[in-house]
Amino acid sequence: MVTEAWARIEEWLARYAPASAAALAPPADPADVAAAEAALGLAFPPELVESLSRHDGQRIWANILPEGPPLSTAGIVDHWRACMDVAVSVDGLTPHRPGAEPWWHERWVPFAAADGDAQVIDLRPGPEYGRVGWTAHDGLGDFDAAWPTLGAYLTEVADALAVGAAVRYWVPYLTVDGELWWSTENPEVAPAGARRFLPTP
Numbered sequence: 365m366v367t368e369a370w371a372r373i374e375e376w377l378a379r380y381a382p383a384s385a386a387a388l389a390p391p392a393d394p395a396d397v398a399a400a401e402a403a404l405g406l407a408f409p410p411e412l413v414e415s416l417s418r419h420d421g422q423r424i425w426a427n428i429l430p431e432g433p434p435l436s437t438a439g440i441v442d443h444w445r446a447c448m449d450v451a452v453s454v455d456g457l458t459p460h461r462p463g464a465e466p467w468w469h470e471r472w473v474p475f476a477a478a479d480g481d482a483q484v485i486d487l488r489p490g491p492e493y494g495r496v497g498w499t500a501h502d503g504l505g506d507f508d509a510a511w512p513t514l515g516a517y518l519t520e521v522a523d524a525l526a527v528g529a530a531v532r533y534w535v536p537y538l539t540v541d542g543e544l545w546w547s548t549e550n551p552e553v554a555p556a557g558a559r560r561f562l563p564t565p
Contacts, residue, residue: 537559
């Protein structure tokens with residue numbers, strides 16, 4: 365599912381947003397994936413390994429995924445370590461009300477991030493293992509509208525690009541420089557000159 369979704373995203377980028385296509389990094393070295401797993405003390409879920417085997421993040425910043433740019437293996441480690449350091453210092457690993465998520469959990473693996481916020485894969489044991497949710501730098505973990513797997517998330521992104529639909533409240537735009545840009549449906553907050561993508565019949 366992950367490889368198929370990435371193939372569809374890549375095909376769309378090559379056709380409509382070649383500048384963004386060029387931003388994707390080549391596959392991760394399996395040794396780097398293993399080193400990242402060792403650094404976190406966690407075995408990455410197969411879908412994350414599959415995704416990293418397609419793209420080890422991005423060469424340069426680009427707005428390719430709606431919730432934040434995909435992280436490299438090194439970026440996963442750096443973000444996880446930074447969050448662990450902050451969480452330990454502010455008691456961020458402890459939920460402070462019944463039913464709430466903590467600010468961070470040691471079994472959350474970030475795979476995309478922007479401005480301190482991240483999409484995470486929840487590796488806590490149980491029936492919801494592998495779901496994709498969010499953490500905010502100034503809020504708590506959020507799985508209220510989680511995707512069941514990374515593959516499901518990437519498939520929704522590919523589906524949305526194909527028809528110009530939204531992923532949550534993010535919709536695809538094309539900039540004047542040939543880049544993909546995810547923004548809200550309010551065109552005033554999109555880059556100047558960008559137009560919302562709608563496929564031609």
